[in-house]
Amino acid sequence: MSDADPRARASDAREDRVEGTLLGGACGDALGVPYELGSAPLAAGEVPRMIGGGLGPYAPGEWSDDTQMAVVIARAAAEHGLRTVDALDAVVTGWVDWLASGASDVGTQTRQVLGEVAADVDGARAAERARLASYALHAQTGRTAGNGSLMRTAPVALALLDDPAALGEQARAISGLTHADPLAGDACVLWCHAIRRAVLDGDVPDLAEHVVELPHARRDQWAGWIADAERRTPSAFAPNGYVVTALQAAWSAICHPLGDGPLVVASLSAAVHAGDDTDTVAAIAGSLLGAAHGASALSAEWLDAVHGWPGLRADDLRDLARRVADRGDPAAVDLQVSDELDEVAEHLVSRGLGEGHHFVVHGRPVRGGRSSEYIGLRVLDDGSYRVWYSGDRGTPRTYVETPDWAVARQRFVDEVELLGASRGDWKAPRRHRWKRR
Numbered sequence: 001m002s003d004a005d006p007r008a009r010a011s012d013a014r015e016d017r018v019e020g021t022l023l024g025g026a027c028g029d030a031l032g033v034p035y036e037l038g039s040a041p042l043a044a045g046e047v048p049r050m051i052g053g054g055l056g057p058y059a060p061g062e063w064s065d066d067t068q069m070a071v072v073i074a075r076a077a078a079e080h081g082l083r084t085v086d087a088l089d090a091v092v093t094g095w096v097d098w099l100a101s102g103a104s105d106v107g108t109q110t111r112q113v114l115g116e117v118a119a120d121v122d123g124a125r126a127a128e129r130a131r132l133a134s135y136a137l138h139a140q141t142g143r144t145a146g147n148g149s150l151m152r153t154a155p156v157a158l159a160l161l162d163d164p165a166a167l168g169e170q171a172r173a174i175s176g177l178t179h180a181d182p183l184a185g186d187a188c189v190l191w192c193h194a195i196r197r198a199v200l201d202g203d204v205p206d207l208a209e210h211v212v213e214l215p216h217a218r219r220d221q222w223a224g225w226i227a228d229a230e231r232r233t234p235s236a237f238a239p240n241g242y243v244v245t246a247l248q249a250a251w252s253a254i255c256h257p258l259g260d261g262p263l264v265v266a267s268l269s270a271a272v273h274a275g276d277d278t279d280t281v282a283a284i285a286g287s288l289l290g291a292a293h294g295a296s297a298l299s300a301e302w303l304d305a306v307h308g309w310p311g312l313r314a315d316d317l318r319d320l321a322r323r324v325a326d327r328g329d330p331a332a333v334d335l336q337v338s339d340e341l342d343e344v345a346e347h348l349v350s351r352g353l354g355e356g357h358h359f360v361v362h363g364r365p366v367r368g369g370r371s372s373e374y375i376g377l378r379v380l381d382d383g384s385y386r387v388w389y390s391g392d393r394g395t396p397r398t399y400v401e402t403p404d405w406a407v408a409r410q411r412f413v414d415e416v417e418l419l420g421a422s423r424g425d426w427k428a429p430r431r432h433r434w435k436r437r
């Protein structure tokens with residue numbers, strides 16, 4: 001490619017933000033641990049430190065259940081992606097193993113659901129058992145909107161950077177494995193979309209813009225909650241064990257940094273000063289801050305200290321985050337976009353299709369949102385091209401694999417236009433033929 005350097009730099013910066021998503025969450029978690037529920041005093045304006053203790057008690061720099069549960073999701077995503085039933089089974093099985101062996105502290109609701117999954121050996125699949133236990137708990141108590149699914153949701157965004165429709169569905173599905181309340185699902189959908197935009201754009205997005213990803217009936221309510229968080233400081237949202245106030249406290253902290261230090265330090269200080277469930281609020285805030293500003297914006301002192309179950313340190317989280325993004329993002333992160341592919345992207349975007357360089361084009365509308373169908377195009381290791389279709393069930397089908405760029409491009413554009421033509425908000429243009437190059 002002609003101008004490799006700017007692209008290499010862009011790719012490095014994006015990788016920094018991919019790593020920052022997990023590391024920012026882990027640093028927020030370890031920073032908040034000492035102060036959870038007032039375990040250690042924190043004077044007004046004091047900068048929190050990773051001194052350990054808390055409810056564990058934890059070692060200095062050690063992260064808690066928030067990051068532990070996120071690591072389980074990330075490992076399953078690195079292995080399987082996050083589109084299939086197998087992947088969700090791996091998430092639940094991983095949590096059950098964690099609960100049996102590594103959990104330092106566990107939310108009430110999570111413990112109850114995973115306990116039932118572990119006890120139930122009737123042969124049903126793990127994710128299905130968790131979902132049923134979670135919905136049964138919700139039916140029984142009507143109170144399952146704790147912050148325990150939001151605190152661990154960041155890896156879902158990394159796994160589906162290329163596929164916003166699937167991201168919304170899977171963020172809600174993975175939330176529902178333990179937290180059936182629709183508000184918990186909404187919060188995960190909102191935060192994952194914000195993280196995805198932050199990784200792609202390198203900036204903290206306008207959270208309110210993402211309420212369109214939620215069901216119509218609750219959009220105004222969420223817009224009001226977000227506006228409230230932008231008006232008030234984080235401590236206004238304590239107690240924050242409720243998923244809505246946890247999200248508000250985290251967003252408020254991002255909007256109201258505390259002190260004159262570097263932005264991420266000041267924002268995470270504000271998150272810890274929210275009080276109450278300090279590690280969770282700071283973990284939630286940290287994942288979005290890390291996604292926007294990258295691992296390089298985190299303090300070196302934090303990165304040296306941060307560690308936790310299952311025996312991981314900062315470099316391990318970097319590696320894990322990259323593997324999740326590579327695995328879940330075959331069409332975007334991994335793709336070295338050539339000039340020709342840029343040209344195709346421009347063509348599609350000018351017709352209201354696609355996602356810029358990501359070559360993800362979604363299909364017909366379905367009840368409750370878009371279908372997760374898409375057409376993909378990528379360069380293979382040997383330099384040839386593959387064009388494929390991924391259906392609602394996530395099983396990809398290869399249309400063509402060819403060394404001939406013109407053939408791949410034409411097939412991709414044809415299939416995209418065919419799929420796009422069935423989309424409600426898009427009118428098919430006149431048939432377009434590429435000039436043979």
Ligand SMILES: [Mg+2]
Pocket residue numbers: 064065066105279280
């Ligand atoms: Mg915790």
